Amino acid sequence: MELLEIVKSAMDTHSVLLIFLSVMVYLLYVYRDKFHYWSKRGVPCQSPAQSIVRTFRLVLRMDSFTDNFYGVYKAFDGHPYVGSLELTKPILVVRDPELARIVLVKSFSSFSGRLKSPDTTLDPLSNHLFTLNGEKWRQVRHKTATAFSTAKLKNMFHSLKDCAREMDAYMERAIGDKGDVEFDALKVMSNYTLEVIGACAMGIKCDSIHDEETEFKRFSRDFFRFDARRMIFTLLDLLHPKLPVLLKWKAVRPEVENFFREAIKEAASLKESEAAARTDFLQILIDFQKSEKASKTDAGNDTELVFTDNIIGGVIGSFFSAGYEPTAAALTFCLYELARNPQVQAKLHEEILAVKEKLGDDIEYETLKEFKYANQVIDETLRLYPASGILVRTCTEPFKLPDSDVVIEKGTKVFVSSYGLQTDPRYFPEPEKFDPERFSEENKEKILPGTYLPFGDGPRLCIAMRLALMDVKMMMVRLVSKYEIHTTPKTPKKITFDTNSFTVQPAEKVWLRFRRRASTP
Numbered sequence: 001m002e003l004l005e006i007v008k009s010a011m012d013t014h015s016v017l018l019i020f021l022s023v024m025v026y027l028l029y030v031y032r033d034k035f036h037y038w039s040k041r042g043v044p045c046q047s048p049a050q051s052i053v054r055t056f057r058l059v060l061r062m063d064s065f066t067d068n069f070y071g072v073y074k075a076f077d078g079h080p081y082v083g084s085l086e087l088t089k090p091i092l093v094v095r096d097p098e099l100a101r102i103v104l105v106k107s108f109s110s111f112s113g114r115l116k117s118p119d120t121t122l123d124p125l126s127n128h129l130f131t132l133n134g135e136k137w138r139q140v141r142h143k144t145a146t147a148f149s150t151a152k153l154k155n156m157f158h159s160l161k162d163c164a165r166e167m168d169a170y171m172e173r174a175i176g177d178k179g180d181v182e183f184d185a186l187k188v189m190s191n192y193t194l195e196v197i198g199a200c201a202m203g204i205k206c207d208s209i210h211d212e213e214t215e216f217k218r219f220s221r222d223f224f225r226f227d228a229r230r231m232i233f234t235l236l237d238l239l240h241p242k243l244p245v246l247l248k249w250k251a252v253r254p255e256v257e258n259f260f261r262e263a264i265k266e267a268a269s270l271k272e273s274e275a276a277a278r279t280d281f282l283q284i285l286i287d288f289q290k291s292e293k294a295s296k297t298d299a300g301n302d303t304e305l306v307f308t309d310n311i312i313g314g315v316i317g318s319f320f321s322a323g324y325e326p327t328a329a330a331l332t333f334c335l336y337e338l339a340r341n342p343q344v345q346a347k348l349h350e351e352i353l354a355v356k357e358k359l360g361d362d363i364e365y366e367t368l369k370e371f372k373y374a375n376q377v378i379d380e381t382l383r384l385y386p387a388s389g390i391l392v393r394t395c396t397e398p399f400k401l402p403d404s405d406v407v408i409e410k411g412t413k414v415f416v417s418s419y420g421l422q423t424d425p426r427y428f429p430e431p432e433k434f435d436p437e438r439f440s441e442e443n444k445e446k447i448l449p450g451t452y453l454p455f456g457d458g459p460r461l462c463i464a465m466r467l468a469l470m471d472v473k474m475m476m477v478r479l480v481s482k483y484e485i486h487t488t489p490k491t492p493k494k495i496t497f498d499t500n501s502f503t504v505q506p507a508e509k510v511w512l513r514f515r516r517r518a519s520t521p
């Protein structure tokens with residue numbers, strides 16, 4: 001029996017409690033000094049027991065990441081920051097907009113790290129933009145960002161439209177003569193966004209719209225999934241950073257790694273044999289690699305490439321995972337809120353009719369700009385459901401917190417609770433109310449910097465923000481122009497967050513009814 005299976009079966013029994021209680025007692029004894037790290041520095045903090053319970057709730061997937069840190073945010077009202085521990089390591093939770101801006105933007109040089117970069121030999125595909133740090137991250141980010149220029153986005157828009165047409169055909173077939181259909185919205189939107197990311201990332205078809213459990217779907221989900229394997233990896237890493245390496249424990253499962261390696265190899269060899277120029281991310285990364293190799297040969301330089309095959313694999317794999325899940329969730333949450341707020345949906349539909357009357361039925365890249373209220377709906381949705389309720393940074397050089405003597409030491413992780421800030425009544429009155437007017441032209445200006453961070457902020461801001469917004473907006477507008485969206489008796493009254501995912505995903509199925517509009521032929 002594989003070690004993982006043994007641990008999994010153990011988790012079904014009470015022995016798991018016993019194991020963790022023993023670990024807690026052991027840790028409390030061995031690391032008793034470290035538990036007072038923050039209180040010794042005069043920083044308001046969770047008690048050691050609270051920190052340990054919080055960490056275990058996270059590792060055992062009893063809380064989502066967002067809720068876990070939101071608990072800290074709520075409990076320390078009036079404090080700009082809160083000390084806590086990840087088992088024995090100090091972490092700082094930021095709950096003040098100005099400090100959030102300092103960490104993410106103004107003092108980026110002191111907080112340029114995010115997660116620990118995994119061992120490159122043991123776990124090569126785990127090295128990508130989310131985990132790279134320092135100069136390597138800067139080089140990869142700088143080059144990869146060119147894949148999201150306006151010209152490239154315009155090209156991607158054509159791929160989006162092809163996928164949207166396929167989606168239309170799927171919806172129409174499902175609705176048939178009945179006039180309406182009930183869908184698990186996240187599933188259908190995930191099928192669509194995976195198809196989009198396949199086209200943009202590798203110029204391929206994933207064949208996911210027709211609802212089959214394709215390998216692309218399974219492995220893209222698994223790339224970042226917070227499953228039992230990753231839970232053990234996290235725990236080992238927290239106990240001692242060398243443990244995963246010593247035990248040869250990889251964050252990305254070997255099957256997932258092999259799948260992406262093979263898929264990339266196949267797509268790359270197809271490109272070699274094609275005459276037409278390609279503009280997908282993989283092609284762009286391959287081109288970087290080629291020019292890097294050429295310039296190193298010319299200069300007689302044999303230093304390691306930035307765009308190695310492993311980095312290309314990691315970037316593409318992470319794009320698949322980070323690309324399709326949050327975009328699908330954002331679309332699902334938009335549709336959910338539109339269904340629950342018919343007056344908002346009616347206003348959006350009016351805007352769509354007005355724009356179509358002015359510019360014609362076909363939505364083009366330029367036309368998208370006209371849908372101002374659609375932007376407000378998306379902005380408000382991402383306020384209530386940000387893809388990541390916390391933004392993580394690692395301190396890369398000692399930093400003195402403003403107006404205090406507290407120095408954040410190199411290596412300390414800093415968590416900005418974006419969900420806490422975005423749902424704080426001080427910054428967003430009646431925070432639970434879905435109100436797109438908060439983002440109208442005149443109200444938008446009143447939003448305090450550092451309180452609205454759905455794509456993060458600063459140099460590590462989501463690299464694909466413009467693509468994601470274009471994708472969500474186009475599909476939402478298309479759907480609302482053709483269908484009325486309604487809740488059903490099965491639609492959850494309130495969204496709870498999935499504890500098995502790093503990103504904000506609904507824990508329950510979001511059932512919605514799509515009814516063909518009378519005016520649609």
Ligand code: HEM
Nearest residue numbers: 129322323326327330387454455456457460461462464468
């Ligand atoms: C609605 C959809 C999306 C949302 C809400 C979202 C949100 C985010 C957030 C909050 C971060 C962290 C930023 C920070 O730490 O400051 C992030 C980072 C990132 N996102 Fe997205 N994202 C979305 C779609 C995508 C897509 C489609 C891709 C890829 C095609 C992508 C690729 C990335 C990458 C690579 C990073 C890491 C950037 C770095 O550290 O340099 N995201 N995203």
